Amino acid sequence: MVTWFRRARPRAGVPTITPRSEAIEVARVELAELTPTPERYLGQTAYLTLVLFENLGRAVTAAPTTDAKSRLTRAAAEMLAAHEGLVAELSARHDDPVVEMDPFRLPLDDFQRRTQGADWFEILVTCYVTAGFLTDFFIGLSAGLPNSLQRRVEALLTISDGEAVLVSELRSAIDASPRLASRLAMWGRRLVGDTMLVARSALQQGGQLPEEKIEPVFTELIAAHTRRMDALGLTA
């Protein structure tokens, strides 16, 4: 937690090392038996990173200054690299990436519409909150993948530069406006429900889910979400 707060105020010029969330560790332990097949896991995360990339693309377009626009392209590029890496993993397995992504299109497009945000600041909060929550979750869920694939997937989904850009853009605006802070705190709460549904749906493979394993994971994911909102100066 201490490292988290340190990260929210990086010293200029010193590259920050992103401490990954506790939630990842808990999910890794509890969800290893619930990991989908590699092609299903890769299909869902490939389409998800595409949706998260599109959200960052909207943020780039909506950015009010050249500086913000330029910094956000780095976040978009990082997410696009994750998407392309996941698609390449599918191709390397001789799975058709389009066939594997397709089942996730309707639910994830729907998720995107429901969480799109009305203006630049809401778009940024969406990018930060949904990407943070879901990359934590999916990195944890990768525990049941074959070992070498697991390591490559974790590296792809560890989106650190992009997150730092979002925090610094949001933090300065929020510090300057209590009214904006209150609006964005509400927006952050609004996002969590839809985001949790996306995570849960990755586990549903027929049969009843073992709630005793899932509950502690979501408790940790929500705690990580709270720390993420704290880093913005917002109440979760």
Added chain:
Amino acid sequence: MVTWFRRARPRAGVPTITPRSEAIEVARVELAELTPTPERYLGQTAYLTLVLFENLGRAVTAAPTTDAKSRLTRAAAEMLAAHEGLVAELSARHDDPVVEMDPFRLPLDDFQRRTQGADWFEILVTCYVTAGFLTDFFIGLSAGLPNSLQRRVEALLTISDGEAVLVSELRSAIDASPRLASRLAMWGRRLVGDTMLVARSALQQGGQLPEEKIEPVFTELIAAHTRRMDALGLTA
């Protein structure tokens, strides 16, 4: 011209080599003395590639199928790499990328709004026509840059995979619908005026422009545009 038509119908699995336009050669000869300073050239092309990337991002979001979406991300990634490469050139010269891009923000944002297109097909035509015209123009205009910078800039602005994706998406839809063909032909004509203004503005550095040098360049750029529309099965 023959190679152009061959390129519009690539054999599956065979990588096509993109023949660059005649317009580049003419611009290279005629415009070498009108090339802006390196920082101005790089600032304008860096912001332009950002705008062209944002357009491709909108195309990704608007794509009606997972297949189209996935193919278009490759075009977006190629344009984003061009943008990042141009920004890196500014940084390597110790120019501030934001300061150098900023003067081009208002006119290029305005260009983007005027050319944004009403639906998926119009967005694709915008991406194809404006990127084709302007990369031809700016590659030609790079002739007056220092030699090694010129070669790197030309490599960055040579957007070949992305263009092939746009052509194949558009071609199949246009072949299937004469009504769509007529609407998109009109849209293509509508785009040329705004696109030419962006190119001309790159030359305006005070003083009167030598129209006798500029005219043959625009004649060739429009001929290249006509071939580009031909490749879609559209009348320019």
